[in-house]
Amino acid sequence: MGKPTGFMEYVREDLPERNPRRRIEDWNELYEPLPEDKLRLQAARCMDCAVPFCQTGMNFGKLTTGCPLHNLIPEWNDLVYRGRWKEALDRLHMTNNFPEFTGRACPAPCEGSCVASLVNDAVTIKSIERTIIDRGFAEGWVKPNPPKFRTGKKVAVVGSGPAGLAAADELNKMGHLVTVFERDDRIGGLLTYGIPKMKIEQHVVDRRVRLLEEEGIRFLTGVNVGVNYPADRLLAEFDAVVLCIGAQKHRDLQIPGRELEGVHFAMEFLWKNGKSLLDSGLADGNYISAEGKDVVVIGGGDTATDCVSTALRHGCRNLVQFDIYPVRPTERAPDNPWPLWPVIHRKDYGQKEAAAVYGDDPREFGVSAKEFISDGNGRLAGVKTVQVRTIREGGTVRREEIPGTERTWPAQLALIAIGFTGPEPELLQQMGIATDERSNIAAAYGKYETNVPGVFAAGDARRGTSLIVWAIHEGREAAKACDQYLRAGVRTA
Numbered sequence: 001m002g003k004p005t006g007f008m009e010y011v012r013e014d015l016p017e018r019n020p021r022r023r024i025e026d027w028n029e030l031y032e033p034l035p036e037d038k039l040r041l042q043a044a045r046c047m048d049c050a051v052p053f054c055q056t057g058m059n060f061g062k063l064t065t066g067c068p069l070h071n072l073i074p075e076w077n078d079l080v081y082r083g084r085w086k087e088a089l090d091r092l093h094m095t096n097n098f099p100e101f102t103g104r105a106c107p108a109p110c111e112g113s114c115v116a117s118l119v120n121d122a123v124t125i126k127s128i129e130r131t132i133i134d135r136g137f138a139e140g141w142v143k144p145n146p147p148k149f150r151t152g153k154k155v156a157v158v159g160s161g162p163a164g165l166a167a168a169d170e171l172n173k174m175g176h177l178v179t180v181f182e183r184d185d186r187i188g189g190l191l192t193y194g195i196p197k198m199k200i201e202q203h204v205v206d207r208r209v210r211l212l213e214e215e216g217i218r219f220l221t222g223v224n225v226g227v228n229y230p231a232d233r234l235l236a237e238f239d240a241v242v243l244c245i246g247a248q249k250h251r252d253l254q255i256p257g258r259e260l261e262g263v264h265f266a267m268e269f270l271w272k273n274g275k276s277l278l279d280s281g282l283a284d285g286n287y288i289s290a291e292g293k294d295v296v297v298i299g300g301g302d303t304a305t306d307c308v309s310t311a312l313r314h315g316c317r318n319l320v321q322f323d324i325y326p327v328r329p330t331e332r333a334p335d336n337p338w339p340l341w342p343v344i345h346r347k348d349y350g351q352k353e354a355a356a357v358y359g360d361d362p363r364e365f366g367v368s369a370k371e372f373i374s375d376g377n378g379r380l381a382g383v384k385t386v387q388v389r390t391i392r393e394g395g396t397v398r399r400e401e402i403p404g405t406e407r408t409w410p411a412q413l414a415l416i417a418i419g420f421t422g423p424e425p426e427l428l429q430q431m432g433i434a435t436d437e438r439s440n441i442a443a444a445y446g447k448y449e450t451n452v453p454g455v456f457a458a459g460d461a462r463r464g465t466s467l468i469v470w471a472i473h474e475g476r477e478a479a480k481a482c483d484q485y486l487r488a489g490v491r492t493a
Contacts, residue, residue, distance in 0.1 A: 003081060006044030012121035013038060015130070017349070020356035024312045027197045027277060029104075030349055039080060039131055042124045045116060046077035053113040053339040054125060057469070064109040065339045068473040069095045069102075073110060073125055080128055089136040092129065097169045097472060098208060100137070101162060101191060103130025104200050105468050107302070113339030137207065144214035151175045153486045156238040158225050158427075161189025162468050163459025164244035165208075166475025167482075168217050171242075174483045178217045179238070183224035186278070189246060193274040194267060196306050198313075198349075202278055226427035235431070240454045240482050243441060244475060245427065247420040247460035253298060257372025262380030264288055266299065266307045266417035273310055290314035294410040296383045297321040297362075298369050299417030307415045308350035312357060319354055320409055322367040324399065326390055366390070368399060373408060384408045423461040431455065440464050448478040449485070456482050 003009070015031040023030060034042070057068030067073065072091050079088035092099050103126055114122035136142045153176045157168045160182040172178045186192045188205045213219060223229050234241060250265045257263070269288045276287040290311035297307045300323030308321055328345040336343050347361060354362040368388045375381035387405035391398050422439030434442040434451040441457040443449055448456045458478035459471040 003044035004048050006041070006081075007047050007116045007119060007123075010041045010045050012045065012124055013042060014124055015127045017352075020349075020353045023198070024309070024353050024357070027313065029201055030198050033134075034127060034131065039128060040083065043077040043080035043128055045123045046074055046081070047116050049074065049115045053115060054110040054123075056113075057109070057473070060340055063336075063340045063343070064467060064470070065341065066113045067110040068467070068469045069476075071095045071110070071129070073123075076132060077123065077125075077128060080132065085132065085135055086139070086141050088132050089141055092132050096129075097166045097476065098162065099129050099133040100204050100208065101200065102469055102472065103127075103133060104204070105191075105195055107341075107467065109341045109467070109469070112341040118338060142211065144211055146215045147173055147175045149175050150177060151486065153177065153239045154179070154237070155482060155486070156181060156234055156241045157244060158234075158241065159189060159244035159246060159459075159461075160187045160219065161191060161244060161246055161459065161471065163246075163461075163471040163475040163478075164189065164242070165212065166472040167242045167244060167458055167479045168475075169212060169215075170476050170479035171482060172212070172215055172217050174479070176483070176486065180217060180219045181223045181225050181229065181234075182219065182221045183227075185221050185275075187219050187221060192278075193271045196270065196310055197274065197277060198309065199306070226430050231427060231430040235452075235455075240456065240486055242475075242478055242482055243427075243433070243450070243455065243457045243461055244459045244471075244478075245423050245461045247422050247440070247465045249421045249424050249439070250416070251419045251421050253369060253416050253418060255369060255371055257374060257380070260372050260374055260380045261378055262412050263372055263414045264416070266297070266303050266415045269415050270303070270306055270310060288413070290316040290413055292317050293412040295319045296369075296409055296411040296414045297417060298383075298414065299323070299419075300325060300363070301417065301419070302348075303419075304415075304417035305348045305350035307417055308362060309353055311413070311415075312350070312353050316413075318410070319358070319362050321351075321354075321363045322369060322385065323363050323365050324368055324388065324390070325365065327365045368401070369414075370406070372414060380412055380414055381410070382408045383411045383414055420460075420465050422464070433457075438464060446477070448474070448481045454485060456485075 015034050052074050053066050054073045055067050055070050057066040076088040076091040108126040110125045111122040155171050155176045155178050157164045157180045160180050168178045168180050187209045191205050272287040276282050291314045295311045295316045297304050332342050351361050366387050367385050371384040373382035387402045388399040436442045441462045443457040443462050456478045458474035
């Protein structure tokens with residue numbers, strides 16, 4: 001939609017990035033607004049596609065194409081182009097509970113499947129989405145809308161990340177009495193402590209949480225179900241339970257020297273930094289500091305990039321990032337066709353910041369860590385690596401070391417960012433929840449109910465580590481399944 005010839009008349013223009021060298025001096029958001037007239041021209045680039053692949057989200061193998069939330073992207077692009085912002089907001093909220101989160105933290109698979117990208121550059125869908133919701137809050141269009149009736153059914157949502165908040169929001173709209181349990185001291189899960197504040201400032205999370213509270217959702221912080229709140233009590237006091245506990249069991253790197261002081265999981269580093277920043281602006285010192293240190297980040301994903309950016313803001317002395325994969329191509333490979341997410345070489349915000357400080361991209365590709373080196377007193381002094389070849393055979397991947405490429409890098413801080421293996425098992429064991437072969441909660445996609453009647457699961461705990469849009473999608477869909485269960489009268493209040 002938009003202007004039929006817009007994609008030919010206007011070039012893509014993203015939200016302006018703040019200067020990388022300057023922005024590492026603070027924790028404010030990375031981007032500046034784009035003026036309304038320019039945003040409307042960007043919306044005009046949306047083609048009147050016969051089949052808008054951007055809004056048809058699905059998985060092909062490990063890759064996502066389009067928007068899993070099925071956002072009505074051409075519709076709200078057209079409305080923005082015509083200056084009808086409030087109507088655009090209404091369309092956006094029809095499918096997405098929290099566009100202020102996805103407009104900041106989603107990698108935008110919708111843009112990877114944009115038809116315009118077959119001609120030149122994709123439409124700036126993510127930037128437009130973010131601007132719509134931010135304008136909605138600024139104009140006072142986003143207001144509490146509590147349900148007009150209550151069913152009397154009580155639902156517990158365990159976990160307050162994007163999946164948990166989406167499930168809670170939908171169940172509350174359906175009239176159920178929803179209580180969200182969060183073991184940390186603030187609501188938001190990864191939105192609050194896992195994603196650095198320069199990507200999502202806390203006021204963005206807090207304003208949505210306040211809105212949900214005003215609509216009737218009850219939030220309990222510092223309540224760790226299965227530890228200081230018995231799991232059997234949860235099952236006894238609520239008519240249904242939705243588990244949105246994330247996938248927080250770290251994938252470890254079992255190499256010599258793993259026990260050394262200075263070797264940490266990436267999420268421990270980010271979590272403590274986020275909490276200290278919100279508690280005291282880092283004045284309390286209750287975080288893992290990279291100041292004055294040689295830092296090694298092991299991993300090539302978003303979490304690794306977040307570590308790079310955070311370490312730079314601490315004032316690290318030097319920084320290197322190891323990616324076990326070779327350098328990606330600059331164009332789509334033959335086995336990575338449109339409309340799949342393009343697996344190409346990119347320089348994300350953290351790498352741009354490191355290049356601004358040190359003069360070059362901090363990544364070393366095709367590198368595997370072999371050993372953490374001690375200083376002789378139990379502290380990390382370096383990381384020994386070797387270069388590897390990635391060999392794909394019959395759908396499997398193996399690594400082959402390249403002789404003579406060993407190297408030792410100075411390091412007093414090493415951050416392991418190689419992913420997660422599933423949810424923490426203790427609560428699941430207490431509740432008798434079955435898991436699958438990947439250690440995730442066993443609950444079929446589309447049904448979301450576990451082997452325990454009345455207990456549902458959504459998000460990373462069920463599907464494995466994934467995108468924020470998938471978490472919100474699953475929270476919404478699990479809420480529908482839970483609602484059907486409650487309305488069937490399987491259990492009475």
